[in-house]
Structures are given as C-alpha cells and as structure tokens.
Amino acid sequence: MKLQKRVLAFLYSKLVHYTVLFFILVSIAAIMASTYSELRPYQVFLFSMTYTSSFVFMIEYVLRIFSAPAMYPEMNSARARLRYTLSFYGFVDFVAVLPCILTYFLWDTSAVHAVVLPYIFTIFKLIRHSRSFQLIGKVLKSVKDELITAYTACGIMVGFSAILMYYIEREAQPDVFRNVGDGIWWSVVAFTTTGYGDIYPITPLGKLLGIVISMIGIAMIALPTGIVGSAFMNIMQQRTNETLDKERHKKE
Secondary structure, three states: OHHHHHHHHHHOOHHHHHHHHHHHHHHHHHHHHOOOHHHHHHHHHHHHHHHHHHHHHHHHHHHHHHHHHHHOOOOOHHHHHHHHHHOHHHHHHHHHHHHHHHHHHHOOOHHHHHHHHHHHHHHHHHHHHOHHHHHHHHHHHHOHHHHHHHHHHHHHHHHHHHHHHHHHHOOOOOOOOOOHHHHHHHHHHHHOOOOOOOOOOOOHHHHHHHHHHHHHHHHHHHHHHHHHHHHHHHHHHHHHHHHHHHHHHHHO
16 A cells, blocks of 8 residues: 555656646647648657657556555555546546557558547546646536536526427428427527527517527526636635635744
C-alpha cells in the first residue's frame, strides 16, 4: 500500500501534471494538423506524435490502475481498480491508449489512420488537468438539481411544440414536416432562437405557434444561464473569502 500511495502522489505531482498536459495538447494539435492537405508530407511525423502521446497515456493508465487501492482505501484492491476502470476518467484514460494498442493490429492495413479517432475523447483528459474545467464541473455539480428541472421544462416545451407543429403543418408542407422528428428539429431551432431557416411554418396557426415558442425560448434559455451564473459567482465569492481568511490567519 505504501508503494501505491507513493505512485498516487507521483501521479498528482506537478511533473506528471504538466507532462500529461503537454502530450494532450500535442496529440490534439497533431490530429488537427493532419487534416490539412498542405501538411500531408508530414503525416508520418504527425502520426508518430499521436502514437508517442498514446504511449505516455498508457503508462499513466497503468500507474493509475496500480494505485487505485490508494485512491479508494475503503475498498479492496480488486474493487478499487474496477471502480477506477469503470469511472468517467477511467474510460477516458482507456480510450486515450487505444491508438497505441490498435496500431500493432492495423499497421499494415488501410484503417491505420483511423486509430487516431479515439483521440476525440482525449480532450476530456483536460478536465482532470485544467483548473478551469474543474471549476466549471464544480459549478455545474452544485446546481445539478436546478439545471435538471430547467432542462426538463425545456424538453417538455420542445416535445409539445414539435408534435403540435407537425399536425398543424403536415398538410400544408408534407415534404418538410414528414414526421415528428422534423417537428423536433424545427422546435429546437425555434426554441433556441437560432433560426436556420431550413424548416419553418407557412400556415397562420403555425406562424403563431412559432412566435410563441420563440418568445418562450428566450425566457427559458436565459433560466439555466442565470442559474449557472449565480452558482459561479457564489463559488468565486467562497474562494475569495477563503483566501482572505488564510491571509488573516497568517497575519495573526
């Protein structure tokens, strides 16, 4: 257990933090660069960068599995490692090592370039290594119930308006409102006031419903924004108070 605690402390050290963060950014940059035709002559180099990053992530993943019992001391070793493996971060860490593993099996095939696709999930590793993402996660967690209530209300309005608009417009526009799915697309676009213009009502009653939904959407979308904004300000105020208290204790 002592060795596992040391490994866990090492994983949370600044050296590992900045090393992993560096390779996360390198892998994301390499994937973005590989999509440019001008950089096609450097495809092998860019692929080697993603492969090297994946190898580093694999080492980190193995060490986290090994040190999982120290992370969950109330569990036995097997359950602790299983809990980490099935956790959100465990899943993201596993996906990040897939390119390193799959390369051996797909190296001589045309699908070798597809092994970088799991890196889409690598960006979620930034949550662990970024204080900004951690702060956002803390804010969302603190108002989880309020957000669920707000988005449930939004979902009900979207579903209701989608079904209603479908039955209003299907006779006038059978090729546009073919099913309720098209109505949901229109409802989301109208509710969020995005207004793509690809699907819109043409009947007087449909236009009236569109006006009502757009007006309700302006108010409903502002509700989660206000909830998150208020929670963010509360947490920032708490941090400011904690900093002031620490300074006071130092002076005393």
